Amino acid sequence: MARRVNLPAADDLFRPTASTQRAVRAVADEPPEETAGASARKPSGRVRHDEKMTVYVTADELLDLEHARLLLRREHGLAVDRGRLVREAVALVLADLEEHGEQSALVRRLVEE
Template sequence: MPRRVSLPAADDLFRPTARTEEPEAAPAEPEQDGRKKPSGRVRHDEKMTVYITSDELLDLEHARLVLRRSHGLAVDRGRVVREAIALVLADFEARGDESALVRRLTEE
């Protein structure tokens, strides 16, 4: 006689869990020079999908590993991308038409 394993129902697996009070993630506050800081390591509510080439992914992973090995910074790829976005947007806000973003986008 085969034995059946008792498994939880789907309702049990996908039930909402009781949430403990988590501190509200503060919006990015401006740095002392007036620029916004990247969000860093907080729970992010928004998601965006970006497709990159395998070479770009390897470059990103290489940068992450260098940050860890040479600077002692254990960060994930998402954090590196958020920091890079913050830098590019700060440069764009400060320099406008002379920013690296505008220059690179007009070179295409």
């Protein structure tokens, strides 16, 4: 007779611990270090997004993105998904473009290509 085994759900396996919760709250309570342009442009954060955009990346770029996500979790107690990480990065780059124009990092990198 086969016996069915109940396995824990992913939420049970990857739930945050008490110390992680305190670290996340401590980091969230700190004021962000922003430039004047960055404070004007805010990423959408954790809300339902109605618009979708597909971006193709190389395997190395995807690994770099995943590495950054894990680094944020491990060293800063910030559990963010790749989408939120990308939205934050885009907001920073666009704010830098608005503030510095031709001297922005985005323009300099695009000119180098």
